[in-house]
Amino acid sequence: MRILLIEDALPLGEAVHDQVTEDGHAVDWMQCLKHAEASVATTSYDLILLDLMLPDGRGIEFLKRRRKAGDTTPVIILTARDQISDRIEGLNAGADDYLVKPFDLAELSARIAAVARRYAGNPNPLIRVGELEIDLVSHSLRRAGCSIELTAREWALFEVLVQHPDTLLSRSQLEDRLYAFGAEIESNTVEVHISRIRKKLGRGSIETVRGMGYRLGRR
Numbered sequence: 001m002r003i004l005l006i007e008d009a010l011p012l013g014e015a016v017h018d019q020v021t022e023d024g025h026a027v028d029w030m031q032c033l034k035h036a037e038a039s040v041a042t043t044s045y046d047l048i049l050l051d052l053m054l055p056d057g058r059g060i061e062f063l064k065r066r067r068k069a070g071d072t073t074p075v076i077i078l079t080a081r082d083q084i085s086d087r088i089e090g091l092n093a094g095a096d097d098y099l100v101k102p103f104d105l106a107e108l109s110a111r112i113a114a115v116a117r118r119y120a121g122n123p124n125p126l127i128r129v130g131e132l133e134i135d136l137v138s139h140s141l142r143r144a145g146c147s148i149e150l151t152a153r154e155w156a157l158f159e160v161l162v163q164h165p166d167t168l169l170s171r172s173q174l175e176d177r178l179y180a181f182g183a184e185i186e187s188n189t190v191e192v193h194i195s196r197i198r199k200k201l202g203r204g205s206i207e208t209v210r211g212m213g214y215r216l217g218r219r
Contacts, residue, residue: 001025001116001159002177002178003047004047007049017029022152025156028180040071047074050075063077066094075094075095076097079099082100130217148201154197160177161215168209171191190214194214
């Protein structure tokens with residue numbers, strides 16, 4: 001997924017950034033609302049991690065503006081404000097989840113995955129596609145009872161296709177989900193990873209529509 005992290009505290013921001021990146025997601029980290037506003041104006045995100053107290057304003061107002069503009073991107077609030085009234089305000093403003101600092105990074109990963117599954121229309125972390133058994137929580141795959149290992153980048157690409165099973169995704173759309181701002185993208189990166197996934201899962205695992213893109217195979 002492509003995730004926007006809005007957090008001004010350097011130690012926490014670095015920890016969250018590293019954790020989410022290790023989970024296989026592309027993360028754009030902004031430390032103020034001005035830069036966050038510019039990011040959402042130019043980039044489509046799958047999820048936003050939002051601090052409430054930022055140098056140039058309140059995150060809750062940013063959230064309200066996004067929802068008023070019709071933005072349905074899921075949002076998880078990350079904040080030290082732990083009063084019930086704060087949680088109610090955040091959820092009523094359109095947040096999908098609320099995590100109070102300090103929090104366990106593994107719990108953050110689990111909540112990100114849970115919110116992503118809900119928005120994909122299937123809250124069940126266990127998915128079956130043909131002979132493939134996919135566990136979105138443990139990032140594990142089995143085919144006909146045999147375990148299959150994917151690298152972090154291969155999994156990130158495969159998960160995008162799993163979360164959009166009937167959608168044809170172009171190379172640029174897949175690249176947007178795999179790389180954060182400033183990351184160097186080689187011209188054939190997507191094709192290379194698709195080829196490697198097919199070798200592990202079978203040629204029918206990912207379909208190619210020449211000149212248009214890729215989608216999850218049903219065989």
